[in-house]
Amino acid sequence: xxxxxxxxxxxxxxxxxxxxxxxxxxxxxxxxxxxxxxxxxxxxxxxxxxxxxxxxxxxxxxxxxxxxxxxxxxxxxxxxxxxxxx
Numbered sequence: 593x594x595x596x597x598x599x600x601x602x603x604x605x606x607x608x609x610x611x612x613x614x615x616x617x618x619x620x621x622x623x624x625x626x627x628x629x630x631x632x633x634x635x636x637x638x639x640x641x642x643x644x645x646x647x648x649x650x651x652x653x654x655x656x657x658x659x660x661x662x663x664x665x666x667x668x669x670x671x672x673x674x675x676x677x678x
Contacts, residue, residue: 596636596645603629 607625608615616622630646 596634599634600629603632 604625607628612621612625616625627646630649631644633642634645635642
């Protein structure tokens with residue numbers, strides 16, 4: 593967890609210094625910065641593979657939503673795959 597926090601902090605400093613040239617001044621700017629930081633490749637601990645935190649978070653939400661009985665939430669990628677196969 594500490595490595596993840598360090599990666600986010602380093603990424604934030606880089607974005608602020610090289611792209612924005614200032615810290616976010618509004619909630620919208622903070623949200624945009626968070627989206628950009630979480631859409632950058634990361635690596636955790638001893639894992640060999642890199643991942644996008646935003647995609648991993650999205651997948652975990654879909655998993656939780658799909659566990660509810662009678663849920664009508666559809667993963668768009670699965671929907672598209674079904675259209676190609678069927």
